[in-house]
Amino acid sequence: xxxxxxxxxxxxxxxxxxxxxxxxxxxxxxGDVVGVLGKNGAxxxxxxxxxxxxxxxxxxxxxxxxxxxxxxxGSAKARVGFVPQQDELVNQLSVGDQIRLIRSFYKSWxxxxxxxxxxxxxxxxxERVRSLSVGQRQKLSIVLALGPKPxxxxxxxxxxxxxxxxxxxxxxxxxxxxxxxxxAVILSSHIVSDIERLASRIWILKDRHLYWHGxxxxxxxxxxxLHVRTAATLPAELEIPNALRIERSETGAxxxxxxxxxxxxxxxxxxxxxxxxxxxxxxEEIFLELHR
Amino acid sequence: xxxxxxxxxVPIYRxxxxxxxxxxxxxxxxxxxxxxxxxxxxxxxxxxxxTVSKVYSLLETEGVLERxxxxxxxxxxxxxxxxxxxxxxxxxxxxxxxxxxxxxxxxLDLDExxxxxRTRWEKTDD
Numbered sequence: 001x002x003x004x005x006x007x008x009x010x011x012x013x014x015x016x017x018x019x020x021x022x023x024x025x026x027x028x029x030x031g032d033v034v035g036v037l038g039k040n041g042a043x044x045x046x047x048x049x050x051x052x053x054x055x056x057x058x059x060x061x062x063x064x065x066x067x068x069x070x071x072x073x074g075s076a077k078a079r080v081g082f083v084p085q086q087d088e089l090v091n092q093l094s095v096g097d098q099i100r101l102i103r104s105f106y107k108s109w110x111x112x113x114x115x116x117x118x119x120x121x122x123x124x125x126x127e128r129v130r131s132l133s134v135g136q137r138q139k140l141s142i143v144l145a146l147g148p149k150p151x152x153x154x155x156x157x158x159x160x161x162x163x164x165x166x167x168x169x170x171x172x173x174x175x176x177x178x179x180x181x182x183x184a185v186i187l188s189s190h191i192v193s194d195i196e197r198l199a200s201r202i203w204i205l206k207d208r209h210l211y212w213h214g215x216x217x218x219x220x221x222x223x224x225x226l227h228v229r230t231a232a233t234l235p236a237e238l239e240i241p242n243a244l245r246i247e248r249s250e251t252g253a254x255x256x257x258x259x260x261x262x263x264x265x266x267x268x269x270x271x272x273x274x275x276x277x278x279x280x281x282x283x284e285e286i287f288l289e290l291h292r
Numbered sequence: 293x294x295x296x297x298x299x300x301x302v303p304i305y306r307x308x309x310x311x312x313x314x315x316x317x318x319x320x321x322x323x324x325x326x327x328x329x330x331x332x333x334x335x336x337x338x339x340x341x342x343t344v345s346k347v348y349s350l351l352e353t354e355g356v357l358e359r360x361x362x363x364x365x366x367x368x369x370x371x372x373x374x375x376x377x378x379x380x381x382x383x384x385x386x387x388x389x390x391x392x393x394x395x396x397x398x399x400l401d402l403d404e405x406x407x408x409x410r411t412r413w414e415k416t417d418d
Binding site for chain 2: 031033168171172175176178179193196197198199200217220229230274275277279280281282284285
């Protein structure tokens with residue numbers, strides 16, 4: 001994997017005695033759009049900060065463009081764009097000056113893109129950053145991250161304060177980044193529907209570990225709901241392997257299982273006396289089932 | 293051109309795949325019709341371009357679509373004037389699966405299912 005954009009190996013992080021992340025191993029390839037999901041406090045921001053080199057690993061490592069993230073050289077830093085959860089804008093500056101400031105740090109900058117987005121999102125260049133609404137500050141943060149056309153774009157709850165129209169524009173920008181097969185995106189967001197549209201890979205952080213890291217399609221194929229609607233044939237004790245949850249009613253049973261594949265249908269049919277109906281789950285439903 | 297519902301639980305690639313197959317089989321997308329570029333379709337529906345790319349490649353392998361260097365993908369010429377039976381049957385599969393499942397759940401037998409099918413079919417004979 002010498003061409004990986006990010007590689008984490010047994011990455012762990014503790015703050016004092018509090019362990020936040022334990023032994024995470026995952027990677028990001030060019031062309032990936034990684035959706036990061038997890039409850040509040042699951043360690044999503046910490047994981048992103050480790051990848052950005054904002055904080056050192058307690059053990060294990062994470063490499064970005066081949067370099068230890070904690071010692072990222074300037075040339076590599078210039079290829080990473082970041083939208084933080086709490087913006088880092090300078091309140092006293094005008095929007096125009098704020099843009100010029102960030103622009104000055106980079107050798108290459110897409111003026112046309114920045115101009116277009118500023119106009120699209122109706123951000124007044126003359127306005128002071130301090131008078132911008134929360135939504136506008138978020139939009140500006142996104143624009144600033146996109147300006148240098150980073151190869152790796154990392155976003156931490158970038159659209160929490162945006163209305164659906166602005167969010168749609170944002171999604172289109174991510175599509176553009178994804179359409180360039182040589183760039184990658186890591187998006188941490190509670191707006192599961194956004195991740196559902198865009199992600200090719202999913203990371204689920206749960207209990208300090210990566211519960212899932214892999215293809216989104218594979219995740220959807222793996223975790224499904226099974227329905228059996230003939231109560232008559234069900235055994236008294238229902239034991240379905242790899243079931244996350246089983247519910248019985250007068251009319252039958254429902255089970256949420258992981259590691260599903262169609263061959264298991266026959267195995268389940270033998271157990272319950274009927275071919276189960278397989279219901280695919282939305283990403284939100286998968287997330288909720290994993291946290292019941 | 294397409295109706296995609298990203299949050300229905302059915303993977304987007306499967307929705308797009310089945311829709312294109314169906315539209316081509318039924319002749320609604322005639323041979324030679326250009327398809328939107330991967331980027332255009334992805335932008336229009338705000339979905340990952342790789343999903344579109346996967347579907348287009350699969351359909352190219354199936355002979356449903358044709359690739360042309362530097363030009364949009366088009367619907368391939370389907371022999372003779374409409375899609376071969378095999379690909380039309382394939383497009384029908386998900387609907388048949390649903391019907392079979394419904395029949396089983398309602399504890400009907402095959403004859404009752406066929407009878408129901410025949411009745412509805414004949415109703416549309418005009």
